[in-house]
Amino acid sequence: MTTEKKLTVTLVRSPIGTKESHRATVRGLGLRGINSKSELQDTPAVRGMINKISYLVKVL
Template sequence: MMGEQAKSGKTIRVTLVRGGDHRPPKQRATLRGLGLTRRGRSRVLEDTRAVRGMVAKVNHLVRVDE
């Protein structure tokens, strides 16, 4: 299990505030990977390094609540 972060039970709420249309394919794929398909939609996700990295790639399109 090297490379995996220990599950601490922490979560973050990620909300799509700007649409993914007319964005580069990698950004659209990242939004789909986060489960954000429509503007205004929120997902509660486990706070891991992988999720934080995905959020960082589309930080101009989402709002993050701890």
Template sequence: MAKLKITLVRSTSKLKKPQLATLEALGLKKKIGSSVEQNDNPQIRGMIKKVEHVIAVEEI
């Protein structure tokens, strides 16, 4: 199964509560530059779509 590297690249200070919850569910902390590896599946892709303006995604 393919993996995705998700990195937080923008501040989370102006995000709404559901968006913050999505970032937490992805495993990202509130620090810019923090990254996490997740399996590539439809659920993760849906969460990425909700917060794509504050993260960067790479396929591994």
């Protein structure tokens, strides 16, 4: 019985005007517009992506 940890990520700032790689990271996390939410597995790769765009998102 494995309980996978989940992270809920919410886009709170617009990626307009940010680096192209940061915009690509936002899309890679499955986020579209402001206040869109995405539930992701808690993996090192996802944590790294969140860390890269931490100024744009809120994590619950």
